[in-house]
Amino acid sequence: MEEKQLNHFSHEEHPLILCELQKENDDGSTDQKSAVCYGCQEQILDPAAYSCFRCDFFLHKRCAELPRQxxxxxxxxxxxxxxxxxAYSSGCCSCNACGQGHWKYFTYHCSLCEFDLDVSCAILDQREIKLDCHDHPLIQLKRPATIYCNKDVKDSSYLCTICPFWIHKKCALLPTTVKHKDHxxxxxxxxxxxxxxxSFEQSCPxxxxxxxLSDWLYYCGPCxxxxxxxxxxISHEDEGQPSEDIEYPISGEQDQNVxxxxxxxxxxxxxxxxxxKKDEISSSNDSGKSNIPKKIFMNSHRKHPLVLSEKVQKLDEIQSTTSDDDQEEAKALLLVCDxxxxPICSSDDLQYYACAECGYFVHLTCSKLPPELHIPQHPQHPFYLMYNQSKVGLFxxxxxxxxxxxxxxxxxxxELCICIKCASASMITSSxxxxxxxxxxxxxxxxxDHIHCTACRDTCxxxxxxxxxxxxxxxxxxCALLPPTTTQRWDKHPLLLIYPxxxxxxxxxxxxxxxxxINPNCWMYHCRECDYSLHPLSGPQIGRFRRVKFGRSLNVNNHSHPLTHVPEAKYKSFCGSCDNKRLDWEEAFECDSCxxxxxxKCARxxxxxxxEE
Incomplete structure (x- = not known):
């Protein structure tokens, strides 16, 4: 072998000589001198390498001939x-590709960005591959990479030579379609x-x-x-029927307490x-029973006695016997429990108490609410039944x-207040x-703890x-107490409560x-015949004012007539007290004659x- 001498910047003390490191013996075996390349710190297995035997310094031929830039x-x-x-005072660096720390040898370096690559990461294998995960050909790096990734892996990686795209090999070879055990x-x-x-925030189930947005994911678009x-x-089972059609057996479902x-x-x-108790409920539904008082007084309405009255028509019965033009007026005649x-227009057979003079109505069950309640979610103190003396006051x-x-x-x-409806829900001890x-x-x-409701995405x-x-x-x-259907004047069909x-x-x-x-991950009302959809809280009867009873009469100073609480003031209406504030279509108290x-705020x-109230 012809001797070749090289003056290399990494070893200025002596020139490096290209020498054979392998020696063939008479018996045909080969002896290989053990040597480690200074530049890349890998074992030299080549037949020859650049060497300085006095300093025990060796370089691969390819490392000795690396380009300087x-x-x-x-x-x-x-x-x-x-x-x-x-180039650092510590004499070492970390490779920005594979993450290897305390590197003290050949380094490709950018002084402006303090960016460093060891030799193995800097000199790419030029064999290119094409993967579905990227538009350009990728080149495989020689070393395992510890790049940031959703997967906690240390794996070889692929790099794009055209754009800054870098990916673990294991991630790059993910299957394009899988069957998930829960879907x-x-x-x-x-x-x-x-x-x-x-359009809406998505979460992993x-x-x-x-x-x-940048996460890798598996998804089912229609669902x-x-x-x-x-x-x-990943599941290896065959695809079954859509999950919405599966009937799941529920233990204890036949229990009457559910x-x-x-x-x-x-x-x-x-x-x-x-x-x-159930027998008491059934007996109270019998209008012929004499144990139901004909008249009662309630603390929330002491001015007149409340008289036991017959139930009103069901809402669907009213709608089936009235024209479209009269349905809004018919709805206004429905009684609401104070x-x-x-509404006092449900599918049950319960009677109700009424003060027709004041327009005050109470369900039979609501007339028997206990004055004291121990709510499981707040065991520290008892809750007492209260009412607002103010006709304006809301809580x-x-x-x-x-x-x-x-x-x-x-x-x-x-100072914790809970409405009657939620108090009744909190008293459920069964499933x-x-x-x-x-x-x-x-x-x-x-x-x-604060937990997001699956139905509406708000915080519970x-x-x-x-x-x-x-x-x-x-x-x-x-959401749990939403009715299964609702109706709107512009749709002759009921809108059904549906679930994703x-x-x-x-x-x-x-x-x-x-x-x-509408967020497709939330519950909504929907008419399949007309393809109409509705936010659960957008309907007037279940929306913003579904917990407020309007129509109550209010006496105020400096006005001779009582005012009526209305959900929407008429067009070009002004508050008569606070600088003529405009009240078009807003909640207000109205004197219709004046x-x-x-x-x-001013009414309060x-x-x-x-x-006497």
Whole structure:
């Protein structure tokens, strides 16, 4: 072998000589001198290498001939310069590619960015491959990489030489379609959240964490089902029927104590459960029983006696016998209980108490509400039945978060108020069977932590709600007690309460009232015949004022006529007290004969409290 001499910048003391490191013996065997390359710190297995035997210094031929400057796809901004050792005072660095720390040998370095690559990461294998996860050809790096990744792996990696894309080999070879054990449709691999599903925040059903736009995921578009690639558990079972059609056996479902929801008369059914035994409820439904008082007085209405009255027509009966033009007027004639602010027009046979002179009505069950209640979610103190003496005053229920002028239960030491409807829900000690979660029975929350309701995505506060802990399914009282159907004047069909996934309706849902897109991960009302959808809280009868009874009469100072509480003031209406504030279509107190209005704030300040109430 012809001797070749090289003056190399990494070993200025002596020139390096290209020498043979292998020696063939007479018997045909080969002896290999053990040597480690200074530049890359790998064993030299080549027949020859550049050597300085006096200093025991060796370089691979390829390392000795490395270019002094390169442009690397991981660092497009500036060229990288080859150094014999890192440029830092510590004498070592960490490779920005594989993460190897305390590197003290050949380094490609950018002084402006303090960017460093060891030799193995800097000199790429030029064999290119094409993968589905990226538009450009990729080159495999020689060393395992510890790049940031959703997967906790240390694996060889692929690098794009055109754009700054870098990926573990294991991630790059993920299957494009998988079958997840918790979902009955094939899931497709996506390298970011598809643009069609970015209108609302998506969460992974396995880890319960948010699916970020840049996350890799498997998804089922029609079901709006998204799971992180790190959370998917691949199933090898054959695809079954859609999950919505599966009938799940529920242990204990036949128990008579199980509460069935949704219900068109949930509030009254729940109140009756904790007030009366079943035989007492059935006896109270018999109008011929003499044990039901014909007249009563209530603390919330002491001015006149309340008279036992017959039930009113059901809402669907009224609608079936009236024209479209008369239905709004018919709805206005429906009676609303002043205690719980629920209609007295339900499917039960219960009678009610009425003061026709004052327009004050109470369900038979609500007339028997106990004066003291011990609510399991707040065992520290008892709750006492209260009512607002003010006709203007509203309170905010700490369970459902709604403002209401209903009667309520209050914990005086904690100033905690709960409406009648939520109080009745909190007294459920048995399990709940809800159509929104057919897999398992639901129970009361066992935690007071703030948890997001699966139905509406709002926060359930104070432990007031139902849960299936196994499935991380939570539903607040407000959603759990929604009626199964609702009606609107512009649709002759009832709108049904439906639950995701909506695999038969891959299109976007829009609320016909507010004209905003509906989150397809939430419950909604929907008419399949007309393809109309409705936010649960957009309907007038279940929306903003569903916990407020309007029509109550109010006496105020400096005005001779009583005012009526109305949900919407007429067009070009002004408050007669506070600088003529405009009240068009807003909640107000109205004197119809004088066209005089007061906003709620001014009405509260000028209200005359009747001592007899």
């Amino acid at each position: 390169i442009t690397h796809p991981m660092h497009f901004l500036h060229p990288l310069v080859l150094l014999g050792r890192p 009955n449709h094939p899931l497709l691999l996506a390298y970011s959240l598809p643009s069609d599903y970015r 396995v880890c319960r964490k948010r699916v970020h 709006r089902y998204f799971v992180h690639v790190t959370c998917v558990v 509460v069935k929801l949704p219900s068109s008369n949930a509030a009254q059914e729940l109140i009756a459960r904790f007030l009366l 205690a719980c602010i629920e 905010t229920c700490k369970a459902c978060g709604w403002q209401t002028n209903a009667n309520f239960y209050k914990c005086e030491p904690c 709940v069977r809800h159509d929104g979660h057919k897999k398992h029975l639901l129970t009361q929350f066992q935690s007071s 506060v104070g432990g007031f709600g139902f849960a299936c802990e196994d499935c991380h399914f939570y539903v607040c009282y407000d 996934p909506y695999f038969e309706h891959p299109e976007v849902f829009y609320c016909v009232l507010c004209e905003k897109e 066209r005089f209005y007061l906003c709620p 300040q000028r209200e005359l409290i009747d001592d």
